[in-house]
Amino acid sequence: MYRLYILDYSELLSVMKKATQEQTKEHNRNLVLKILLEHESISRAEIARITHLTRTTVSDIVADLMAGGLIEEVGLGSSLGGKSPTLLSVIDDSRCLIGLDLAPNQFSGAVVGLRGQIREMISLPVNKGVGEEALSLVTEILDRLLKIAYQPVVGIGIGTPGLVNTDSGIVINAVNLDWKNLPLAQLLQERYPFPVFVLNDSQAAAMGEYTFGKSHRNLENLIVINARHGIGAGVVINGRLFQGDGGGAGEIGHVVVVPQGGLLCRCGNHGCLETIASAQAIVKRAQQLAVPSESAPWSSFAEEITFEDVVQAFAAGDPSVCEIVLEAGRYLGHAISGLVGMLNIQKIVLIGDMTRFGEVWLAAIQETMARTSLNGLAQKTQIEIGGLGGNAVVLGASAHLLSDYSLLFKR
Numbered sequence: 054m055y056r057l058y059i060l061d062y063s064e065l066l067s068v069m070k071k072a073t074q075e076q077t078k079e080h081n082r083n084l085v086l087k088i089l090l091e092h093e094s095i096s097r098a099e100i101a102r103i104t105h106l107t108r109t110t111v112s113d114i115v116a117d118l119m120a121g122g123l124i125e126e127v128g129l130g131s132s133l134g135g136k137s138p139t140l141l142s143v144i145d146d147s148r149c150l151i152g153l154d155l156a157p158n159q160f161s162g163a164v165v166g167l168r169g170q171i172r173e174m175i176s177l178p179v180n181k182g183v184g185e186e187a188l189s190l191v192t193e194i195l196d197r198l199l200k201i202a203y204q205p206v207v208g209i210g211i212g213t214p215g216l217v218n219t220d221s222g223i224v225i226n227a228v229n230l231d232w233k234n235l236p237l238a239q240l241l242q243e244r245y246p247f248p249v250f251v252l253n254d255s256q257a258a259a260m261g262e263y264t265f266g267k268s269h270r271n272l273e274n275l276i277v278i279n280a281r282h283g284i285g286a287g288v289v290i291n292g293r294l295f296q297g298d299g300g301g302a303g304e305i306g307h308v309v310v311v312p313q314g315g316l317l318c319r320c321g322n323h324g325c326l327e328t329i330a331s332a333q334a335i336v337k338r339a340q341q342l343a344v345p346s347e348s349a350p351w352s353s354f355a356e357e358i359t360f361e362d363v364v365q366a367f368a369a370g371d372p373s374v375c376e377i378v379l380e381a382g383r384y385l386g387h388a389i390s391g392l393v394g395m396l397n398i399q400k401i402v403l404i405g406d407m408t409r410f411g412e413v414w415l416a417a418i419q420e421t422m423a424r425t426s427l428n429g430l431a432q433k434t435q436i437e438i439g440g441l442g443g444n445a446v447v448l449g450a451s452a453h454l455l456s457d458y459s460l461l462f463k464r
């Protein structure tokens with residue numbers, strides 16, 4: 054059933070003008086808030102200079118943000134001749150972000166401030182729980198976090214392994230968790246009175262490094278490679294997460310890199326990057342190598358070898374373990390060449406358990422990337438280990454809530 058409204062031309066113009074004004078107002082407010090979040094403190098005049106907004110517009114927006122309790126005046130800046138300007142700063146705990154990382158062995162969740170400060174953290178072991186069991190672990194963490202979270206809560210961001218449709222909040226396929234077409238955001242939104250967003254974990258990690266990583270300030274583009282149990286990449290282009298047409302941008306872990314005789318992957322193919330360059334691959338290969346001997350007592354019980362054992366054997370200089378790790382680095386370096394050729398993004402950040410092999414592993418990646426990429430592109434590409442440690446996914450899932458500032462104003 055349709056209703057027909059007849060507006061005369063001037064009425065129509067006035068409706069359109071009002072809508073445009075609202076949009077402009079929101080756009081300007083978001084712009085000012087972005088600048089405020091990027092600076093520890095900043096004056097109104099400086100915001101006006103950077104944004105090209107008039108000083109009156111900036112002052113009005115600042116007044117609104119102060120009234121909303123989001124920012125405060127924090128003292129006087131240095132004067133350029135005239136009166137010293139008043140500095141403004143975002144109040145870190147004026148809003149609360151909730152971020153979750155559904156990592157293979159343990160699920161973690163955190164209460165996070167607006168600048169990425171982790172205020173509370175809860176981690177629970179997964180104990181191979183899948184399906185419903187994994188889902189109830191998610192709600193257990195959220196129940197506990199929301200009891201200790203400060204108010205107001207902006208929303209919940211979840212970084213999960215697997216293929217995800219972030220727009221619909223559906224986990225299309227997460228093999229480890231045995232989730233297929235699970236409407237995770239909807240299920241959680243029925244239980245909690247907050248917006249819920251679901252992201253692939255590597256994509257979340259990219260948002261975490263991009264938003265809160267200290268060394269990537271002022272960058273427009275960034276690639277983050279998450280090398281842990283599995284391998285995935287997250288790609289940020291022009292400040293926005295790039296998810297591809299089907300949400301699977303960055304799924305480099307299941308590109309076959311050992312076409313002949315590669316190991317069986319959990320995706321069903323053989324020889325995926327994950328089967329040779331991930332933490333689980335390293336453990337499997339160390340187990341296969343392990344022959345008990347006096348010089349390598351850690352190998353006495355091959356099937357009991359853990360990632361921790363491999364890290365220790367590597368640190369102790371065990372040559373065969375070192376070779377496995379270097380080979381993993383070389384395969385990853387080659388995969389990165391593909392990204393360099395495709396996207397020419399000059400900053401690539403590595404995170405995840407594999408970064409525990411440090412500089413030696415990093416050097417193998419860098420050398421291979423340089424050797425297998427176009428020289429002019431490779432020279433300008435920087436690959437480094439990320440600064441957020443194991444918290445990149447939790448922080449990135451939280452940071453995703455900041456990609457729509459209007460959420461900060463909903464009470």
Ligand SMILES: [Zn+2]
Nearest residue numbers: 307318320325
């Ligand atoms: Zn695979």
